[in-house]
Amino acid sequence: MTKSHVLFEVGLEEMPARFLNDVEQQLEKNTKEWLSSLRLTYTKLNTYITPRRFAVTIENIAEKQPDIEEEAKGPAEKIALNEDGSWSKAAIGFSKGQGKTVDDIYFKEVKGTNYVFVKKFIEGQSTDELLVDFKKIILGIQFPKNMRWSNQTLRYIRPIKWLVAMKNTQVIPFEIVGVKTSNISYGHRFLSGEIRIDDSKMYVEKLREAHVIASAEERQEMITDQIEQLEKEKGWKVKVERGLLNEVTHLVEFPTASYGTFDEKFLDIPSEVLITSMQEHQRYFPVESLSGGLLPFFVFVRNGDDHAIKNVAKGNEKVLRARLADAQFFYDEDQKQEIETNVTKLNKTVFQEKLGTIGDKTERVKKITRLIAERLELTPQKIMQAERAASIYKFDLVTNMVNEFTELQGIMGEKYALIHGEDPAVAKAIVEHYLPRHANDNLPESTLGAIISVADKLDTIVGCFAIGLIPSGSQDPYALRRQALGVLEIVKEYDWDFSLENLLIEVKEILIEQGIELTNKEAVVQDLVSFFKARTAYILKELGVSTDLTEALISSELGNISFMVEKAQILRKRRTEEAFKEKQEAFVRVLNIAKKNESPSNIDNTLFENKEEEQLYNKWTEIKPKYYNQLENLQASEALNTLSELTNSIHEFFEDTMVMTENNAIRLNRLNLLTEIAKGINAFADLTKVQWKQQK
Amino acid sequence: MNIQEMILILQKHWSDQNCILMQAYDVEKGAGTMSPMTLLRSLGPEPWNVAYVEPSRRPADGRYGQNPNRLYQHHQFQVIMKPSPDNIQELYLDSLKKLGIDPLEHDIRFVEDNWENPTLGAAGLGWEVWLDGMEITQFTYFQQIGGLEANPVAVEITYGIERLASYIQDKENVFELEWTNGVSVGDIFYQPEFEHSTYTFKESDTDMLFELFNIYEKEAKRIMESGLVFPAYDYVLKCSHTFNLLDAKGVISVTERTGYIARVRNLAREIAKLYVEERERLGFPMLKGEKNND
Numbered sequence: 001m002t003k004s005h006v007l008f009e010v011g012l013e014e015m016p017a018r019f020l021n022d023v024e025q026q027l028e029k030n031t032k033e034w035l036s037s038l039r040l041t042y043t044k045l046n047t048y049i050t051p052r053r054f055a056v057t058i059e060n061i062a063e064k065q066p067d068i069e070e071e072a073k074g075p076a077e078k079i080a081l082n083e084d085g086s087w088s089k090a091a092i093g094f095s096k097g098q099g100k101t102v103d104d105i106y107f108k109e110v111k112g113t114n115y116v117f118v119k120k121f122i123e124g125q126s127t128d129e130l131l132v133d134f135k136k137i138i139l140g141i142q143f144p145k146n147m148r149w150s151n152q153t154l155r156y157i158r159p160i161k162w163l164v165a166m167k168n169t170q171v172i173p174f175e176i177v178g179v180k181t182s183n184i185s186y187g188h189r190f191l192s193g194e195i196r197i198d199d200s201k202m203y204v205e206k207l208r209e210a211h212v213i214a215s216a217e218e219r220q221e222m223i224t225d226q227i228e229q230l231e232k233e234k235g236w237k238v239k240v241e242r243g244l245l246n247e248v249t250h251l252v253e254f255p256t257a258s259y260g261t262f263d264e265k266f267l268d269i270p271s272e273v274l275i276t277s278m279q280e281h282q283r284y285f286p287v288e289s290l291s292g293g294l295l296p297f298f299v300f301v302r303n304g305d306d307h308a309i310k311n312v313a314k315g316n317e318k319v320l321r322a323r324l325a326d327a328q329f330f331y332d333e334d335q336k337q338e339i340e341t342n343v344t345k346l347n348k349t350v351f352q353e354k355l356g357t358i359g360d361k362t363e364r365v366k367k368i369t370r371l372i373a374e375r376l377e378l379t380p381q382k383i384m385q386a387e388r389a390a391s392i393y394k395f396d397l398v399t400n401m402v403n404e405f406t407e408l409q410g411i412m413g414e415k416y417a418l419i420h421g422e423d424p425a426v427a428k429a430i431v432e433h434y435l436p437r438h439a440n441d442n443l444p445e446s447t448l449g450a451i452i453s454v455a456d457k458l459d460t461i462v463g464c465f466a467i468g469l470i471p472s473g474s475q476d477p478y479a480l481r482r483q484a485l486g487v488l489e490i491v492k493e494y495d496w497d498f499s500l501e502n503l504l505i506e507v508k509e510i511l512i513e514q515g516i517e518l519t520n521k522e523a524v525v526q527d528l529v530s531f532f533k534a535r536t537a538y539i540l541k542e543l544g545v546s547t548d549l550t551e552a553l554i555s556s557e558l559g560n561i562s563f564m565v566e567k568a569q570i571l572r573k574r575r576t577e578e579a580f581k582e583k584q585e586a587f588v589r590v591l592n593i594a595k596k597n598e599s600p601s602n603i604d605n606t607l608f609e610n611k612e613e614e615q616l617y618n619k620w621t622e623i624k625p626k627y628y629n630q631l632e633n634l635q636a637s638e639a640l641n642t643l644s645e646l647t648n649s650i651h652e653f654f655e656d657t658m659v660m661t662e663n664n665a666i667r668l669n670r671l672n673l674l675t676e677i678a679k680g681i682n683a684f685a686d687l688t689k690v691q692w693k694q695q696k
Numbered sequence: 697m698n699i700q701e702m703i704l705i706l707q708k709h710w711s712d713q714n715c716i717l718m719q720a721y722d723v724e725k726g727a728g729t730m731s732p733m734t735l736l737r738s739l740g741p742e743p744w745n746v747a748y749v750e751p752s753r754r755p756a757d758g759r760y761g762q763n764p765n766r767l768y769q770h771h772q773f774q775v776i777m778k779p780s781p782d783n784i785q786e787l788y789l790d791s792l793k794k795l796g797i798d799p800l801e802h803d804i805r806f807v808e809d810n811w812e813n814p815t816l817g818a819a820g821l822g823w824e825v826w827l828d829g830m831e832i833t834q835f836t837y838f839q840q841i842g843g844l845e846a847n848p849v850a851v852e853i854t855y856g857i858e859r860l861a862s863y864i865q866d867k868e869n870v871f872e873l874e875w876t877n878g879v880s881v882g883d884i885f886y887q888p889e890f891e892h893s894t895y896t897f898k899e900s901d902t903d904m905l906f907e908l909f910n911i912y913e914k915e916a917k918r919i920m921e922s923g924l925v926f927p928a929y930d931y932v933l934k935c936s937h938t939f940n941l942l943d944a945k946g947v948i949s950v951t952e953r954t955g956y957i958a959r960v961r962n963l964a965r966e967i968a969k970l971y972v973e974e975r976e977r978l979g980f981p982m983l984k985g986e987k988n989n990d
Contacts, residue, residue, distance in 0.1 A: 353954075
């Protein structure tokens with residue numbers, strides 16, 4: 001018997017290109033899951049997508065579900081049988097309910113009790129009956145944005161125009177919002193019209209005849225090939241950005257790549273502007289010479305064949321000409337504006353309602369920059385550069401060009417700064433302060449860029465927290481999480497070892513000085529520290545530090561990430577070492593008891609009663625300066641060794657000293673001693689969080 | 697083909713689709729959408745099909761007649777069909793053919809564009825239509841108007857007349873476009889462009905405009921209480937245009953800006969609600985025809 005071939009196609013008004021990849025993936029996944037839940041076998045499943053349709057074909061699908069035999073469990077034997085051994089009502093009812101009689105009953109033991117069972121034969125349903133349910137796959141696809149149309153209540157990506165559902169030559173009947181399935185599809189909007197699919201196997205070929213390339217992959221290959229052809233013919237290098245190629249693939253049903261040209265005089269405009277204009281606004285591919293450098297050409301992809309393609313090129317040239325003329329005008333006008341004039345305008349541009357204008361932000365960032373520069377002990381010349389960069393770093397936001405092409409912020413800033421004779425280091429900091437823009441993005445290459453980037457991000461983060469705009473769940477409109485990660489990545493990469501926590505406190509003070517009203521004054525620093533710790537934990541996890549060690553490490557002050565990684569490496573080794581067991585037990589014991597100290601205060605060494613506590617105190621006092629010094633100098637291994645010198649004293653202390661003694665003053669004093677040492681241990685890591693793995 | 701011929705063709709085309717041919721509305725506005733013939737009539741269950749040319753004022757785009765592409769006032773050809781017909785894209789493409797744009801000689805695309813007008817609490821989904829890479833039409837299925845859910849959904853088609861003409865007439869400068877035999881856009885509009893730009897950016901009386909905004913807003917609120925939807929809406933349009941004049945002059949700071957937009961939006965929302973209530977009170981008179989058909 002020949003196996004069957006199934007086709008489903010949903011025809012729509014043009015769907016947004018950016019959603020198509022995801023829609024195709026959902027279509028494949030949901031259809032496969034559906035077929036497997038139906039126990040329908042097939043040899044191959046294919047998905048297709050164009051702006052006006054998505055489709056799936058299923059090859060060699062079984063004609064029906066396999067039959068199955070199932071055991072149905074009924075009541076326990078003692079309920080199923082009356083005292084005289086005859087079948088009880090319960091047993092009769094059960095067998096009837098299963099479509100059987102008591103003659104079909106048998107007993108089986110389940111967990112020590114006998115139950116009645118019947119064998120049920122379930123005949124597989126025919127595929128024809130099951131396929132009409134594909135409707136729910138169509139309706140189940142999730143789109144980021146839905147719409148309603150006409151009188152319909154359905155919310156869908158775009159209006160549904162036609163439905164094709166066929167098994168071999170037969171239509172599978174169902175309907176959605178009044179559209180009935182049939183074997184009628186539509187070809188290319190202009191090069192074809194209504195087409196009849198006589199056999200579902202012919203779907204792809206039928207569409208091809210009607211100037212529709214159903215497979216997105218094939219369309220993309222066609223575009224790539226056509227572009228390569230142009231490159232060969234003309235001796236060009238066409239700049240094909242992947243995202244754009246994908247979008248263009250999803251904007252056409254039948255691609256034809258061709259080219260147009262623009263006036264060479266526009267090549268004086270910065271290439272970033274030209275490229276943005278071509279790529280983002282017009283979906284053209286920019287053209288470079290083989291030696292690099294833009295040429296006054298562009299490649300466009302038409303939705304159709306090459307008929308009258310020169311005419312299409314001419315139209316596209318006209319549009320680009322108008323855009324580039326605008327860009328040229330903006331570029332010329334912007335250069336006439338002094339940087340200071342632009343900076344003044346920032347006083348009128350709102351950053352955030354409660355956090356004031358960009359001008360206010362600039363004032364704060366200048367101060368934060370100074371704080372960071374001091375901590376890094378920069379040369380006076382570098383400090384001057386940093387301050388200059390901080391005072392003008394947002395000036396390009398009010399230029400015409402950035403107004404028109406927002407994505408060029410920073411890039412234009414650097415260019416205009418250089419044109420106005422700013423120090424190249426300052427200009428570079430302007431473009432670099434936006435880095436990193438997203439996960440795995442480049443970090444600023446220059447220290448100056450790194451400083452401005454961190455200052456700008458800290459101002460935004462602390463500012464938002466201070467006015468109660470704290471990210472929660474999926475709510476993070478100012479992308480504070482990403483910005484905090486950026487700060488930590490820079491701090492790590494540049495090995496800045498100053499306390500971020502102290503800096504956060506000072507940023508808060510700067511906000512207060514400026515008269516910003518803090519709605520979250522009390523908790524803000526604490527909130528910020530835990531926010532940054534959560535990002536730190538994320539980075540440690542990315543670096544392969546295990547969860548328990550991460551927790552142990554972030555419990556201390558918001559620290560230097562490289563140092564944390566180093567500490568993690570040491571602990572990872574120590575926690576399996578037999579020799580460390582004695583030490584770790586001592587530390588953990590101190591930490592656990594210290595937690596019982598509800599009101600820590602100073603140690604009074606006149607209250608010591610025995611020599612063990614005096615000895616522990618003396619030892620701690622002896623090693624303390626050295627220990628903290630080593631931590632400060634990021635000498636992890638040495639610091640832990642120093643700390644370990646306490647081991648014997650701690651063990652002896654616990655052997656002979658009753659901490660929780662009746663005498664209040666003495667108990668508190670002992671707790672205070674342990675608290676002080678615990679603070680020291682925690683400065684390395686909270687060792688109670690570590691999962692120790694030595695052999696027992 | 698001159699602009700006058702274009703307009704006649706579009707009017708005939710949409711008139712043949714049973715659209716009511718309206719004339720431009722006589723209060724200043726930034727877009728055809730703001731005419732009560734669109735904004736209010738798109739609301740509620742009554743069917744509504746209409747087409748009209750709307751002069752649209754964008755004070756901030758004024759360039760003293762010096763820029764070849766930007767105008768203080770341009771023209772839109774606006775079509776509203778409620779409920780949206782199933783073949784609306786085909787109807788639209790037919791209108792392009794009648795304007796002499798043969799799709800086989802060009803590249804016509806429907807590119808995603810979601811329209812939003814916060815001032816009017818309005819939002820829709822649809823496309824901008826590209827002709828060889830140039831946006832010539834905004835095509836929108838209204839989803840929300842004046843903060844109210846659009847049900848049934850109206851479709852709005854807005855042709856940019858000058859854009860389309862610059863393509864059809866193959867001209868680079870908007871002022872060189874031919875409006876009718878021997879008369880150019882420049883002949884008609886150069887002087888008003890220059891004068892309106894001068895007025896907007898230099899001569900307008902800022903204090904008076906601020907005062908007018910408040911007066912119009914107050915009057916809109918007052919007559920809304922008497923249930924006079926259309927007069928109240930006229931004052932909202934006046935508020936909106938006054939705001940645009942102030943905004944173009946750069947006398948509204950960004951913070952204040954949000955506040956002014958919110959004030960206009962609140963008025964628009966209340967009027968939208970009031971309009972539907974009033975129509976309901978009148979028994980949705982335009983549903984009559986529908987009932988007879990049933």
